[in-house]
Amino acid sequence: MGATLKDATAIAGIGQTPFAKHLPESEKTLACRAIVAALDDAGIAPSEVDAFASYTMEETDEVEIAKAIGAGDVTHFSKVGYGGGGSCATVAHLAAAVATGQASVGVAWRSRKRGSGPRPWKNTRVQLPTPGQWTRPFGLLRPADEIGLLARRYMHEYGATRDHLFNVALACRNRANQNPAAIMYERPLTREMYMTARWISEPLCLFDNCLETDGALACVVVSAERARDCRQRPVYVHSAAQGLPAQHHGMVNYWNDDPLTGPAWTAARHLWKGADLGPQDVDVAQIYDAFTPLIPLSLEGYGFCGRGEGAAFTEGGALEIGGRLPLNTGGGGLSEAYVHGFNLITEGVKQLRGTSTAQVPDAATCLVTAGEGVPTSALLLRS
Amino acid sequence: MSATESVRAAMTPSVPESLSASVPGTTDNAPGDDAGLLLPVPDEDGAPFWDHAARGELRVQSCSDCDELRFPPRPCCPHCQSFASHWRRMSGRGRIWSYVLPHPPLLPAYAALPGYNAIVVELAEAPRIRLVGNLVAAPDAPLNSVGPARLRIGAPVKAVFAKLPGGVTVPRWLLERP
Numbered sequence: 168m169g170a171t172l173k174d175a176t177a178i179a180g181i182g183q184t185p186f187a188k189h190l191p192e193s194e195k196t197l198a199c200r201a202i203v204a205a206l207d208d209a210g211i212a213p214s215e216v217d218a219f220a221s222y223t224m225e226e227t228d229e230v231e232i233a234k235a236i237g238a239g240d241v242t243h244f245s246k247v248g249y250g251g252g253g254s255c256a257t258v259a260h261l262a263a264a265v266a267t268g269q270a271s272v273g274v275a276w277r278s279r280k281r282g283s284g285p286r287p288w289k290n291t292r293v294q295l296p297t298p299g300q301w302t303r304p305f306g307l308l309r310p311a312d313e314i315g316l317l318a319r320r321y322m323h324e325y326g327a328t329r330d331h332l333f334n335v336a337l338a339c340r341n342r343a344n345q346n347p348a349a350i351m352y353e354r355p356l357t358r359e360m361y362m363t364a365r366w367i368s369e370p371l372c373l374f375d376n377c378l379e380t381d382g383a384l385a386c387v388v389v390s391a392e393r394a395r396d397c398r399q400r401p402v403y404v405h406s407a408a409q410g411l412p413a414q415h416h417g418m419v420n421y422w423n424d425d426p427l428t429g430p431a432w433t434a435a436r437h438l439w440k441g442a443d444l445g446p447q448d449v450d451v452a453q454i455y456d457a458f459t460p461l462i463p464l465s466l467e468g469y470g471f472c473g474r475g476e477g478a479a480f481t482e483g484g485a486l487e488i489g490g491r492l493p494l495n496t497g498g499g500g501l502s503e504a505y506v507h508g509f510n511l512i513t514e515g516v517k518q519l520r521g522t523s524t525a526q527v528p529d530a531a532t533c534l535v536t537a538g539e540g541v542p543t544s545a546l547l548l549r550s
Numbered sequence: 551m552s553a554t555e556s557v558r559a560a561m562t563p564s565v566p567e568s569l570s571a572s573v574p575g576t577t578d579n580a581p582g583d584d585a586g587l588l589l590p591v592p593d594e595d596g597a598p599f600w601d602h603a604a605r606g607e608l609r610v611q612s613c614s615d616c617d618e619l620r621f622p623p624r625p626c627c628p629h630c631q632s633f634a635s636h637w638r639r640m641s642g643r644g645r646i647w648s649y650v651l652p653h654p655p656l657l658p659a660y661a662a663l664p665g666y667n668a669i670v671v672e673l674a675e676a677p678r679i680r681l682v683g684n685l686v687a688a689p690d691a692p693l694n695s696v697g698p699a700r701l702r703i704g705a706p707v708k709a710v711f712a713k714l715p716g717g718v719t720v721p722r723w724l725l726e727r728p
């Protein structure tokens with residue numbers, strides 16, 4: 168076996184803009200602000216940046232970013248597809264590039280005006296022969312509908328209830344109530360609010376759906392050795408993985424043998440194979456939460472419990488601070504900000520620096536995951 | 551369009567809403583209950599499905615070498631890599647595998663059908679072949695013609711065909727025991 172990724176690189180800096188339903192500045196400006204802040208956090212000059220990674224859905228390309236922030240000669244740049252499934256992969260691609268000498272200072276970012284911009288599913292101009300021809304004419308229009316179908320089947324097969332989904336929404340909201348930067352900082356959630364909320368795609372209600380947010384975030388990836396000389400305590404990329412399962416079909420994954428085992432299972436197998444640690448060693452988790460049902464599915468996929476046990480896992484405050492697996496400690500996509508999961512990466516870094524607004528005592532390992540349902544990715548971070 | 555672009559397009563806000571107000575692929579301005587519903591936009595692999603549907607037949611792509619069914623259709627058999635395929639006729643019988651009841655915000659034509667359902671049907675002959683569709687009270691009835699209380703996972707259903715105002719025929723599903 169050749170070079171390994173294990174602890175070879177670290178996240179040395181993180182940066183973010185405010186989060187809001189509407190920010191006046193452009194996505195490009197917000198991206199630059201987050202990136203400049205992340206480099207300042209690391210204590211690295213923009214002229215040293217020689218690698219970029221982002222999402223294929225990112226509207227600002229690396230050419231614009233590089234010339235605006237004053238990057239030097241760039242020798243590695245990559246874009247990852249599948250919306251929120253690409254979040255952790257941006258860091259993974261930079262880690263691979265840095266570990267193999269393709270670059271030395273990498274910046275990953277996501278800037279998105281999903282709060283004040285259009286809703287993607289309203290775009291009927293791009294009418295998607297595949298797989299849209301098999302779903303959209305029948306009114307399966309939005310990601311909420313596509314995941315709602317999986318959620319209904321999951322509830323049917325395993326006896327999961329809306330109370331289990333509420334446990335997820337509540338844990339995220341409680342953490343947001345501790346986080347002044349979170350959209351839902353001053354907005355507590357009660358069971359009654361949840362149970363009487365309007366439907367979005369029954370069985371999913373308003374609080375099962377992520378926020379619609381304007382905002383941008385970035386992080387800086389360097390070698391482990393370099394990170395030890397930076398301003399902040401290094402957060403090591405211990406293991407990383409992407410996951411596209413055999414016979415997978417994207418978010419509308421109803422056509423393979425077993426639609427309830429999604430990309431998380433594939434990513435997890437590779438993630439744990441490359442790690443010295445297992446699920447039992449994880450102190451805190453940042454799990455992609457565009458929709459609450461993704462949490463029980465991911466808990467199963469990443470091996471925190473057995474198949475069909477993800478809903479029951481959420482009982483008894485398991486996802487709260489002090490519980491078995493504190494979840495989305497900045498508030499997540501459900502209650503901090505929905506920026507395609509990048510805030511889950513930065514929150515993982517804060518936990519391992521000991522600077523989270525909902526700090527898990529002595530947190531030393533953090534799992535961060537990307538969108539489940541779509542081809543996905545994951546990071547295992549350690550201090 | 552590649553799968554990558556499909557997922558991207560499904561999730562990206564890249565086209566301003568002002569550009570998407572009136573576009574091909576919908577039945578905008580057509581009369582009747584289905585006005586404004588999205589029409590299927592077939593690709594080369596999927597076109598035979600819709601051609602057969604227009605003749606009132608539910609057919610699924612089958613490998614001509616190893617006989618395995620596959621859906622959605624694609625150029626090559628994932629089991630034996632054969633490029634030879636044909637379209638095997640199905641009985642049209644199946645069971646509801648799951649369903650949702652979408653509520654606003656929705657595209658206007660769907661918002662005009664409160665309580666409509668979207669279902670996934672697993673086919674009786676091939677339970678791993680699952681089709682997204684709608685449970686309706688009669689072939690030409692609107693998408694909200696069956697009350698939500700009648701929807702149940704496992705309920706037996708049968709395929710019928712509805713010709714939409716735009717001239718495209720799509721499968722719909724009736725309860726076997728209404």
Ligand SMILES: [Zn+2]
Nearest residue numbers: 613616627630
């Ligand atoms: Zn074959």
